[in-house]
Amino acid sequence: MTNPPNTTDAVQQLIRAGAEIVQSGLALASAGNLSIRLSADRFVVTASGTWLNRLDTSSFSVMDLDGNVVDGAPKPSSEWKLHQRAYQARADIGSVVHVHPAHALLLDALQRPIRLVTLDHAYYVGSIGRTPYYPNGSDELANTAAAELHTHNCVVMGNHGSTTVGDDCDMALRRALNLENAAELTYRAILAGNGDIDFPWDAEPHLHHA
Template sequence: MQAGLVVGSGGNLSARAPGADECWVTAAGTWLDRLDRGSFVRIRITDGAALDSNAKAAPSSEFALHLATYRARPDVNAVVHLHPQTVLLLDAIGEPIRLVTTDHAFYLRSVVTTPFVPPGRTEVGALAAEACADGTNCVVLSRHGCSVVADSVELAHKRAFYLEEAARLTYRMLLLGRPVEPLPTDWLTPGATA
């Protein structure tokens, strides 16, 4: 919340064990800065069935986003869906996020934007999964939020922070009226570290 990535109970997250056909998704209405064991609902990925008959809460209204992403990306073990303020501002004014630093290029690699679909619809998940099926890890859901994926919760969280940082720097660049030259892509070779 303090980082401006989400307001109130907006946003949700999920995680799974590598290769598992079940994931834990935050429950509807959960505040991400107040998580505990009861904040999650266990769901089977293949059919969306709830796996805990005694679960006290329903999964997030965006659980289809998480399931569709896991189906499209077997390498993904964490999905973070947030509503980062600067990312959404840039989307609203039609400005793409520029990867300004080597960390942005290394951790984000690219940012794809999907067309607007009202929140909670299965189409949100279908579009996000299609956008990340090629290995993209950061998807802006137009006028809604973002979906950031990784093989671990820690890396997904890091990517979400870098996405908002790249958006903030892009916004400042626009205010200054100065374009940012793209980073050379040849420095990012297999095995390179940032």
């Protein structure tokens, strides 16, 4: 994790990320939620019901890792446990991006693996974890996603969304964008009759692949 930002800087980063997420089609309306770690035991997360392209300084809650709201909006996102468990699972995580990418979710529902096609996919995504469907905001959803994050930076949660993490917000968002781009290219390849395309891992053995 890079040096954690102060709350004001973190909020501005999340406001910019929210606008880019909606513009890129990764989330619609109030779907999705974002967070940045502020310290070893605190993070700022989007508040309940916020639209990612309409965020302002009042759209965030500051929480501790025990699940208490310590500042900001009194009601955090219903998915706050997802962010809490991610930060508890890995001390290197500086930001969590949870969105609802259409192609990634469609392929998962079709039980078709997302293929990493480009160098960016291989570098930023690397490998993809998966969880079955669990209800929104549930302990099961948060715990299973956090377990997958022990070995992956990108996790697809069945019939729900994706969670990507990074040492900062830009990296978590970059991974979300590349995960969905990989899914879209995989879907196009399936339509073209070849769903088994893959990145030439042997040519780049230093890249992580699982």
